[in-house]
Amino acid sequence: MKITHLGHACVLLEFNAPKPTRILIDPGTYSTGFESLRDLDALLFTHSHPDHIDMNRVPALVEANPGITVAADQGSAAVLAEHVVDHQVRGQGDTVAAGDIGIDVLAGDHAVIHCDLPNITNNGYLIDGHTLHPGDAFLDAPGSVEVLLLPVGGPWMKIGEAVDYVRRVRPRVVIPIHQAGLAKIHQDLHYGLLRNLGPAESEMVVLEHGVPVTV
Numbered sequence: 001m002k003i004t005h006l007g008h009a010c011v012l013l014e015f016n017a018p019k020p021t022r023i024l025i026d027p028g029t030y031s032t033g034f035e036s037l038r039d040l041d042a043l044l045f046t047h048s049h050p051d052h053i054d055m056n057r058v059p060a061l062v063e064a065n066p067g068i069t070v071a072a073d074q075g076s077a078a079v080l081a082e083h084v085v086d087h088q089v090r091g092q093g094d095t096v097a098a099g100d101i102g103i104d105v106l107a108g109d110h111a112v113i114h115c116d117l118p119n120i121t122n123n124g125y126l127i128d129g130h131t132l133h134p135g136d137a138f139l140d141a142p143g144s145v146e147v148l149l150l151p152v153g154g155p156w157m158k159i160g161e162a163v164d165y166v167r168r169v170r171p172r173v174v175i176p177i178h179q180a181g182l183a184k185i186h187q188d189l190h191y192g193l194l195r196n197l198g199p200a201e202s203e204m205v206v207l208e209h210g211v212p213v214t215v
Helices: 058-063 074-082 159-169 184-197
Strands: 002-005 011-015 021-025 042-045 069-072 095-098 101-109 121-127 131-133 147-151 173-177
Touching: 002 173, 021 101, 042 058, 042 095, 042 101, 042 121, 069 074, 069 095, 147 159, 159 184, 173 184
Parallel strands: 021 042, 042 069, 131 147, 147 173
Antiparallel strands: 002 011, 011 021, 095 101, 101 121, 121 131
16 A cells, blocks of 8 residues: 655555555645646545635535545535535444455544534544544554554643553554644654654554655
8 A cells, every 4th residue: 555645634545455445635835746646536524624725725626536436424514515515424333445445434523622623523534444543632552553653733622641652552554644733843853752662563653744655
């Protein structure tokens, strides 16, 4: 599998077997480079915050990828419906098909930012049984996770929670995401803490923007 980080929470996953399959997750306002993607099989949204779903660019992306499967949590589905974008609403226990790749939905709520703010739904996606994008929540995953796309910065979390999450999930590879709101010096600080405090068997792989990496 190849993973390309397109900024913040947006990642492209590419599989060659049993047939070429391309899955894009969370193209939001802080992400760049996804607009020109073609031959996408699935487009997944974890929740409705603009940094995860940019409705100024998503409709054109869907139109340019005929036959694409668009799956979303309830909140993102409402946004997509407002813009007349065909989609599927998916929740806990549901699956999404992308070519021959199966995607399990882990549904719940967005992590709390503040008790005075209304909360929203949040989907995590377990792709092909081994790669987890949790959205904006530290969701429990059934079974083992080989590749964890790990949020490392946001108003709903502190880095100690991310460390504890990695310790709980114990993936083979940790790929930091959701970092756009952090200054570079703080990104590096968080990566260092995760390397030093995470499980010894979990390799941290920081992706360069737009550069595919095989994991």
